[in-house]
Protein backbone atom coordinates (compact mmCIF):
# COMPACT_ATOMS: atom_id res chain seq x y z
CA UNK A 1 0.00 0.00 0.00
CA UNK A 2 1.30 3.44 -0.89
CA UNK A 3 1.77 5.61 2.16
CA UNK A 4 -0.03 8.95 1.87
CA UNK A 5 2.26 11.85 2.83
CA UNK A 6 0.13 13.87 5.24
CA UNK A 7 2.50 16.86 5.06
CA UNK A 8 1.89 16.91 1.30
CA UNK A 9 -1.87 16.66 1.76
CA UNK A 10 -1.83 19.51 4.25
CA UNK A 11 0.47 21.62 2.06
CA UNK A 12 -1.92 21.27 -0.87
CA UNK A 13 -4.87 22.27 1.32
CA UNK A 14 -2.84 25.09 2.86
CA UNK A 15 -1.86 26.57 -0.48
CA UNK A 16 -5.53 26.82 -1.43
CA UNK A 17 -6.35 29.02 1.57
CA UNK A 18 -3.06 30.58 2.71
CA UNK A 19 -0.61 32.35 0.33
CA UNK A 20 2.20 29.86 -0.28
CA UNK A 21 0.61 27.63 2.34
CA UNK A 22 2.50 29.33 5.16
CA UNK A 23 2.17 32.13 7.71
CA UNK A 24 5.80 33.25 7.21
CA UNK A 25 7.69 32.86 3.90
CA UNK A 26 10.80 30.80 4.76
CA UNK A 27 8.60 28.01 6.13
CA UNK A 28 7.48 27.18 2.58
CA UNK A 29 10.80 25.42 1.70
CA UNK A 30 10.95 27.66 -1.39
CA UNK A 31 14.74 27.76 -1.63
CA UNK A 32 15.35 24.09 -0.81
CA UNK A 33 12.33 22.66 -2.60
CA UNK A 34 10.05 19.90 -1.40
CA UNK A 35 7.27 19.82 1.15
CA UNK A 36 7.50 21.57 4.52
CA UNK A 37 7.00 19.52 7.66
CA UNK A 38 3.62 20.28 9.19
CA UNK A 39 4.41 20.02 12.88
CA UNK A 40 1.94 18.10 15.00
CA UNK A 41 3.87 18.30 18.26
CA UNK A 42 7.29 18.92 19.72
CA UNK A 43 9.12 17.96 22.91
CA UNK A 44 12.70 18.64 23.97
CA UNK A 45 14.97 18.44 20.90
CA UNK A 46 12.36 16.76 18.69
CA UNK A 47 9.54 17.77 16.37
CA UNK A 48 6.93 15.34 15.05
CA UNK A 49 5.31 15.97 11.68
CA UNK A 50 1.83 15.16 10.37
CA UNK A 51 3.03 11.68 9.31
CA UNK A 52 4.06 10.91 12.87
CA UNK A 53 7.77 10.97 11.95
CA UNK A 54 10.19 12.37 14.52
CA UNK A 55 13.04 14.75 13.61
CA UNK A 56 15.85 16.23 15.65
CA UNK A 57 15.01 19.92 15.42
CA UNK A 58 17.78 22.41 14.67
CA UNK A 59 15.32 25.22 14.02
CA UNK A 60 14.05 25.60 17.59
CA UNK A 61 11.27 27.91 16.37
CA UNK A 62 14.06 30.11 14.89
CA UNK A 63 15.51 30.71 18.31
CA UNK A 64 12.91 30.88 21.08
CA UNK A 65 13.18 27.22 22.15
CA UNK A 66 16.41 27.72 24.13
CA UNK A 67 15.24 25.15 26.69
CA UNK A 68 13.87 22.76 24.08
CA UNK A 69 10.24 22.35 23.11
CA UNK A 70 7.46 22.16 25.68
CA UNK A 71 9.71 22.47 28.71
CA UNK A 72 7.49 21.17 31.55
CA UNK A 73 8.02 24.21 33.79
CA UNK A 74 7.34 26.69 30.98
CA UNK A 75 4.22 24.79 29.92
CA UNK A 76 3.04 24.67 33.55
CA UNK A 77 3.56 28.43 33.92
CA UNK A 78 1.51 29.08 30.77
CA UNK A 79 -1.23 26.66 31.91
CA UNK A 80 -1.43 28.36 35.29
CA UNK A 81 -1.63 31.77 33.67
CA UNK A 82 -4.29 30.58 31.23
CA UNK A 83 -6.41 29.41 34.13
CA UNK A 84 -6.39 32.96 35.48
CA UNK A 85 -7.55 34.54 32.21
CA UNK A 86 -6.14 34.96 28.71
CA UNK A 87 -5.90 38.71 28.32
CA UNK A 88 -6.97 41.71 30.35
CA UNK A 89 -5.93 44.86 28.51
CA UNK A 90 -4.59 46.03 31.87
CA UNK A 91 -1.19 45.94 33.58
CA UNK A 92 -0.09 42.84 35.49
CA UNK A 93 2.52 41.95 38.12
CA UNK A 94 4.18 39.52 35.69
CA UNK A 95 5.05 42.37 33.30
CA UNK A 96 6.80 44.20 36.13
CA UNK A 97 8.73 41.06 37.05
CA UNK A 98 9.73 40.40 33.46
CA UNK A 99 10.90 44.00 32.96
CA UNK A 100 12.94 43.71 36.16
CA UNK A 101 14.40 40.38 35.00
CA UNK A 102 15.41 41.93 31.67
CA UNK A 103 17.00 44.96 33.33
CA UNK A 104 18.94 42.69 35.71
CA UNK A 105 20.49 40.93 32.70
CA UNK A 106 20.83 43.94 30.39
CA UNK A 107 21.37 47.03 32.57
CA UNK A 108 21.15 49.51 29.64
CA UNK A 109 17.48 48.49 29.41
CA UNK A 110 16.58 50.69 32.39
CA UNK A 111 12.98 50.75 31.18
CA UNK A 112 11.25 48.24 28.95
CA UNK A 113 8.15 48.38 26.74
CA UNK A 114 6.51 45.08 25.81
CA UNK A 115 5.13 44.34 22.36
CA UNK A 116 4.13 41.09 20.64
CA UNK A 117 6.71 40.64 17.85
CA UNK A 118 10.29 41.53 17.04
CA UNK A 119 8.96 43.53 14.10
CA UNK A 120 7.01 45.75 16.48
CA UNK A 121 10.02 46.13 18.75
CA UNK A 122 12.33 47.42 16.00
CA UNK A 123 9.56 49.47 14.38
CA UNK A 124 8.91 51.16 17.71
CA UNK A 125 12.65 51.64 18.28
CA UNK A 126 12.88 53.46 14.94
CA UNK A 127 9.89 55.66 15.78
CA UNK A 128 11.34 56.41 19.19
CA UNK A 129 14.70 57.34 17.66
CA UNK A 130 13.00 59.64 15.17
CA UNK A 131 10.88 61.19 17.92
CA UNK A 132 13.91 61.70 20.15
CA UNK A 133 16.11 63.28 17.48
CA UNK A 134 13.55 65.03 15.28
CA UNK A 135 15.36 63.42 12.30
CA UNK A 136 14.11 61.04 9.61
CA UNK A 137 16.94 58.93 8.21
CA UNK A 138 17.75 55.41 9.44
CA UNK A 139 21.02 53.68 8.56
CA UNK A 140 20.83 49.89 8.31
CA UNK A 141 23.15 47.19 7.01
CA UNK A 142 22.63 44.99 3.99
CA UNK A 143 21.74 41.46 5.07
CA UNK A 144 20.58 42.50 8.54
CA UNK A 145 16.97 41.60 9.21
CA UNK A 146 14.91 43.64 11.62
CA UNK A 147 11.42 42.36 10.91
CA UNK A 148 9.05 43.44 8.16
CA UNK A 149 8.20 47.08 8.87
CA UNK A 150 8.46 49.34 5.82
CA UNK A 151 11.51 51.32 6.90
CA UNK A 152 13.57 48.20 7.59
CA UNK A 153 12.84 45.95 4.61
CA UNK A 154 15.50 47.33 2.28
CA UNK A 155 18.25 44.78 1.56
CA UNK A 156 17.01 42.67 4.46
CA UNK A 157 18.22 39.22 5.46
CA UNK A 158 16.14 36.21 6.53
CA UNK A 159 13.25 35.43 4.20
CA UNK A 160 13.98 38.45 2.01
CA UNK A 161 17.46 37.01 1.42
CA UNK A 162 16.17 33.45 1.03
CA UNK A 163 13.85 34.58 -1.73
CA UNK A 164 16.57 36.67 -3.35
CA UNK A 165 14.53 39.88 -3.14
CA UNK A 166 16.00 43.40 -3.09
CA UNK A 167 13.23 44.54 -0.77
CA UNK A 168 9.47 44.42 -0.95
CA UNK A 169 6.73 45.67 -3.21
CA UNK A 170 4.30 47.89 -1.33
CA UNK A 171 6.99 49.91 0.46
CA UNK A 172 6.60 53.56 -0.54
CA UNK A 173 9.45 55.41 -2.21
CA UNK A 174 9.31 57.86 0.69
CA UNK A 175 9.81 55.11 3.27
CA UNK A 176 12.66 53.61 1.27
CA UNK A 177 14.26 57.04 0.77
CA UNK A 178 14.60 57.50 4.52
CA UNK A 179 16.56 54.25 4.86
CA UNK A 180 20.24 54.25 3.90
CA UNK A 181 21.71 50.79 3.40
CA UNK A 182 25.41 50.23 4.05
CA UNK A 183 27.57 47.09 3.61
CA UNK A 184 28.01 45.24 6.88
CA UNK A 185 31.36 45.54 8.67
CA UNK A 186 32.25 48.54 6.46
CA UNK A 187 33.05 51.34 8.92
CA UNK A 188 34.46 53.59 6.21
CA UNK A 189 31.10 53.48 4.43
CA UNK A 190 29.31 54.32 7.67
CA UNK A 191 31.65 57.28 8.21
CA UNK A 192 30.96 58.47 4.65
CA UNK A 193 27.19 58.34 5.10
CA UNK A 194 27.41 60.27 8.35
CA UNK A 195 29.80 62.80 6.82
CA UNK A 196 27.30 63.43 4.03
CA UNK A 197 24.05 63.54 5.99
CA UNK A 198 24.88 63.09 9.67
CA UNK A 199 22.51 65.87 10.70
CA UNK A 200 19.57 64.01 9.12
CA UNK A 201 20.29 60.60 10.66
CA UNK A 202 18.07 59.56 13.56
CA UNK A 203 19.70 56.21 14.21
CA UNK A 204 21.86 53.41 12.99
CA UNK A 205 20.28 50.02 13.57
CA UNK A 206 22.29 46.82 13.54
CA UNK A 207 21.87 43.21 14.54
CA UNK A 208 24.04 42.77 17.63
CA UNK A 209 25.67 39.88 15.75
CA UNK A 210 24.00 39.30 12.39
CA UNK A 211 22.46 35.86 11.97
CA UNK A 212 19.87 36.44 9.25
CA UNK A 213 22.30 36.29 6.28
CA UNK A 214 23.89 33.27 7.85
CA UNK A 215 26.03 34.11 10.85
CA UNK A 216 28.34 37.06 10.13
CA UNK A 217 29.91 38.24 13.38
CA UNK A 218 30.84 41.90 13.74
CA UNK A 219 34.54 42.62 13.25
CA UNK A 220 36.21 43.34 16.62
CA UNK A 221 35.28 46.88 17.67
CA UNK A 222 32.64 47.31 14.95
CA UNK A 223 29.66 47.82 17.26
CA UNK A 224 31.67 50.09 19.56
CA UNK A 225 32.74 52.17 16.55
CA UNK A 226 29.08 52.49 15.47
CA UNK A 227 28.34 53.78 18.96
CA UNK A 228 31.08 56.34 18.62
CA UNK A 229 30.10 57.52 15.13
CA UNK A 230 26.42 57.82 16.05
CA UNK A 231 27.23 59.80 19.19
CA UNK A 232 29.48 62.22 17.33
CA UNK A 233 26.58 63.06 15.01
CA UNK A 234 23.81 63.16 17.61
CA UNK A 235 22.24 59.96 16.30
CA UNK A 236 21.13 56.93 18.31
CA UNK A 237 22.41 53.36 18.18
CA UNK A 238 19.70 50.69 18.07
CA UNK A 239 21.11 47.26 18.87
CA UNK A 240 18.75 44.57 17.60
CA UNK A 241 19.06 41.59 19.93
CA UNK A 242 15.77 40.00 18.89
CA UNK A 243 17.68 36.90 17.85
CA UNK A 244 20.80 37.03 20.05
CA UNK A 245 19.15 38.37 23.22
CA UNK A 246 19.07 35.76 26.02
CA UNK A 247 20.16 33.14 23.46
CA UNK A 248 23.94 33.56 23.17
CA UNK A 249 24.30 34.28 26.89
CA UNK A 250 22.44 35.64 29.93
CA UNK A 251 22.93 39.23 28.72
CA UNK A 252 22.75 38.49 25.00
CA UNK A 253 25.50 39.60 22.61
CA UNK A 254 25.97 42.81 24.60
CA UNK A 255 26.73 40.72 27.66
CA UNK A 256 29.37 38.74 25.74
CA UNK A 257 30.97 41.70 23.98
CA UNK A 258 30.45 44.69 26.27
CA UNK A 259 32.42 47.93 26.18
CA UNK A 260 29.75 50.12 24.59
CA UNK A 261 26.19 51.14 25.40
CA UNK A 262 23.45 51.24 22.77
CA UNK A 263 20.62 53.74 23.24
CA UNK A 264 17.90 51.20 22.48
CA UNK A 265 18.04 47.41 22.59
CA UNK A 266 15.34 45.23 21.06
CA UNK A 267 14.40 41.75 22.26
CA UNK A 268 12.18 38.97 20.93
CA UNK A 269 12.31 35.22 20.35
CA UNK A 270 13.79 33.76 23.61
CA UNK A 271 12.32 36.55 25.77
CA UNK A 272 8.85 35.20 25.01
CA UNK A 273 9.83 31.56 25.51
CA UNK A 274 7.90 30.56 22.39
CA UNK A 275 4.93 32.86 22.96
CA UNK A 276 4.30 36.12 21.07
CA UNK A 277 6.28 38.58 23.16
CA UNK A 278 9.05 41.03 22.34
CA UNK A 279 10.37 44.21 23.91
CA UNK A 280 12.49 47.29 23.55
CA UNK A 281 14.54 48.82 26.32
CA UNK A 282 16.80 51.76 26.90
CA UNK A 283 17.71 54.65 29.17
CA UNK A 284 14.76 55.77 31.27
CA UNK A 285 14.75 59.34 29.96
CA UNK A 286 14.67 58.07 26.38
CA UNK A 287 12.05 55.38 26.99
CA UNK A 288 9.86 57.97 28.68
CA UNK A 289 9.38 59.67 25.33
CA UNK A 290 6.93 56.81 24.70
CA UNK A 291 3.23 57.37 25.42
CA UNK A 292 1.68 57.83 27.92
CA UNK A 293 4.60 59.82 29.38
CA UNK A 294 5.93 61.25 26.13
CA UNK A 295 4.79 62.15 22.61
CA UNK A 296 5.88 59.00 20.71
CA UNK A 297 2.78 56.87 20.35
CA UNK A 298 2.88 53.11 20.69
CA UNK A 299 0.23 50.68 21.90
CA UNK A 300 -1.05 47.10 21.66
CA UNK A 301 -4.22 45.26 22.72
CA UNK A 302 -2.26 42.08 23.43
CA UNK A 303 1.02 43.72 24.51
CA UNK A 304 2.38 42.16 27.70
CA UNK A 305 -0.10 39.32 27.31
CA UNK A 306 -0.27 37.29 30.56
CA UNK A 307 0.40 33.92 28.90
CA UNK A 308 3.35 35.31 26.98
CA UNK A 309 4.83 37.05 30.02
CA UNK A 310 4.45 33.80 31.99
CA UNK A 311 6.35 31.87 29.32
CA UNK A 312 9.04 34.56 29.14
CA UNK A 313 9.50 34.74 32.91
CA UNK A 314 9.70 30.95 33.27
CA UNK A 315 12.20 30.76 30.41
CA UNK A 316 14.48 33.49 31.78
CA UNK A 317 14.22 31.96 35.24
CA UNK A 318 15.39 28.58 33.90
CA UNK A 319 18.03 29.95 31.51
CA UNK A 320 20.94 29.86 33.94
CA UNK A 321 24.68 29.54 33.34
CA UNK A 322 24.37 25.76 33.09
CA UNK A 323 21.90 26.13 30.20
CA UNK A 324 24.14 28.54 28.31
CA UNK A 325 27.21 26.40 29.03
CA UNK A 326 25.49 23.33 27.65
CA UNK A 327 24.24 25.06 24.51
CA UNK A 328 27.72 26.53 23.93
CA UNK A 329 29.33 23.11 24.26
CA UNK A 330 26.81 21.41 21.97
CA UNK A 331 27.33 24.12 19.40
CA UNK A 332 31.13 23.69 19.39
CA UNK A 333 30.77 19.90 19.10
CA UNK A 334 28.30 20.19 16.25
CA UNK A 335 30.41 22.75 14.39
CA UNK A 336 33.40 20.43 14.64
CA UNK A 337 31.38 17.45 13.41
CA UNK A 338 29.94 19.38 10.46
CA UNK A 339 33.39 20.65 9.52
CA UNK A 340 34.89 17.18 9.66
CA UNK A 341 32.13 15.61 7.55
CA UNK A 342 32.44 18.30 4.86
CA UNK A 343 36.27 18.20 4.85
CA UNK A 344 36.24 14.44 4.34
CA UNK A 345 34.22 14.92 1.17
CA UNK A 346 36.27 17.98 0.14
CA UNK A 347 33.17 20.16 0.09
CA UNK A 348 34.08 23.89 0.02
CA UNK A 349 32.61 25.45 3.16
CA UNK A 350 33.15 27.93 5.95
CA UNK A 351 31.50 27.70 9.35
CA UNK A 352 30.96 31.01 11.15
CA UNK A 353 29.73 31.54 14.68
CA UNK A 354 28.63 34.19 17.11
CA UNK A 355 28.39 32.69 20.56
CA UNK A 356 26.41 29.47 20.22
CA UNK A 357 24.86 30.62 16.94
CA UNK A 358 26.50 29.31 13.82
CA UNK A 359 25.84 28.65 10.17
CA UNK A 360 27.56 26.89 7.29
CA UNK A 361 28.32 28.72 4.06
CA UNK A 362 28.97 26.45 1.10
CA UNK A 363 31.86 28.50 -0.30
CA UNK A 364 35.53 29.11 0.44
CA UNK A 365 36.74 32.06 2.49
CA UNK A 366 35.36 34.11 5.35
CA UNK A 367 32.04 35.89 4.95
CA UNK A 368 32.06 39.46 6.24
CA UNK A 369 29.04 40.94 4.50
CA UNK A 370 25.88 40.22 2.54
CA UNK A 371 27.58 40.17 -0.88
CA UNK A 372 29.91 37.43 0.34
CA UNK A 373 27.01 35.59 1.99
CA UNK A 374 25.10 35.58 -1.29
CA UNK A 375 28.13 34.16 -3.12
CA UNK A 376 27.59 30.68 -1.70
CA UNK A 377 26.38 27.53 -3.39
CA UNK A 378 22.71 27.47 -2.43
CA UNK A 379 22.04 24.29 -4.41
CA UNK A 380 24.72 22.55 -2.31
CA UNK A 381 22.86 23.64 0.80
CA UNK A 382 19.63 22.27 -0.67
CA UNK A 383 21.23 18.84 -1.19
CA UNK A 384 22.70 18.90 2.30
CA UNK A 385 19.38 19.97 3.79
CA UNK A 386 17.36 17.20 2.14
CA UNK A 387 19.90 14.50 2.99
CA UNK A 388 19.74 15.56 6.65
CA UNK A 389 15.95 15.60 6.55
CA UNK A 390 15.95 12.12 5.06
CA UNK A 391 17.99 10.99 8.06
CA UNK A 392 15.60 12.61 10.53
CA UNK A 393 17.31 15.95 11.16
CA UNK A 394 15.40 19.17 10.47
CA UNK A 395 17.71 22.08 9.59
CA UNK A 396 16.45 25.61 8.91
CA UNK A 397 15.21 25.43 5.29
CA UNK A 398 17.48 28.23 4.06
CA UNK A 399 21.19 28.80 3.51
CA UNK A 400 20.77 32.23 5.13
CA UNK A 401 19.70 31.12 8.58
CA UNK A 402 21.56 30.13 11.71
CA UNK A 403 21.30 26.62 13.15
CA UNK A 404 19.71 26.54 16.57
CA UNK A 405 20.39 24.23 19.49
CA UNK A 406 18.74 23.95 22.88
CA UNK A 407 19.66 22.73 26.33
CA UNK A 408 17.41 19.73 25.59
CA UNK A 409 19.64 18.49 22.76
CA UNK A 410 21.02 15.49 24.66
CA UNK A 411 23.52 12.84 23.59
CA UNK A 412 20.86 10.70 21.96
CA UNK A 413 19.58 13.54 19.78
CA UNK A 414 23.09 14.62 18.86
CA UNK A 415 24.13 11.07 17.92
CA UNK A 416 21.40 11.10 15.32
CA UNK A 417 22.69 14.37 13.92
CA UNK A 418 26.29 13.10 13.85
CA UNK A 419 25.21 9.90 12.11
CA UNK A 420 23.47 11.91 9.39
CA UNK A 421 26.34 14.31 8.65
CA UNK A 422 28.59 12.00 6.56
CA UNK A 423 25.65 11.05 4.35
CA UNK A 424 24.67 14.69 3.87
CA UNK A 425 28.27 15.67 3.06
CA UNK A 426 28.40 12.89 0.47
CA UNK A 427 25.11 14.08 -1.02
CA UNK A 428 26.69 17.52 -1.56
CA UNK A 429 29.94 16.10 -2.97
CA UNK A 430 28.20 13.77 -5.42
CA UNK A 431 26.23 16.76 -6.78
Ligand SMILES: *Cc1c(COP(=O)(O)O)cnc(C)c1O
Pocket residue numbers: 116117118119120122145146147148207212240241242243244268269278
Ligand atom coordinates in the same frame (compact mmCIF):
# COMPACT_ATOMS: atom_id res chain seq x y z
C1 LIG B 1 13.33 37.52 14.01
C2 LIG B 1 13.97 38.85 14.00
C3 LIG B 1 13.20 40.03 13.98
C4 LIG B 1 11.71 40.02 13.77
O1 LIG B 1 11.04 39.40 14.81
P1 LIG B 1 9.54 38.83 14.52
O2 LIG B 1 9.10 38.36 15.87
O3 LIG B 1 9.70 37.74 13.52
O4 LIG B 1 8.75 39.96 14.01
C5 LIG B 1 13.85 41.24 14.12
N1 LIG B 1 15.19 41.29 14.26
C6 LIG B 1 15.96 40.18 14.27
C7 LIG B 1 17.43 40.32 14.44
C8 LIG B 1 15.37 38.93 14.12
O5 LIG B 1 16.14 37.84 14.09
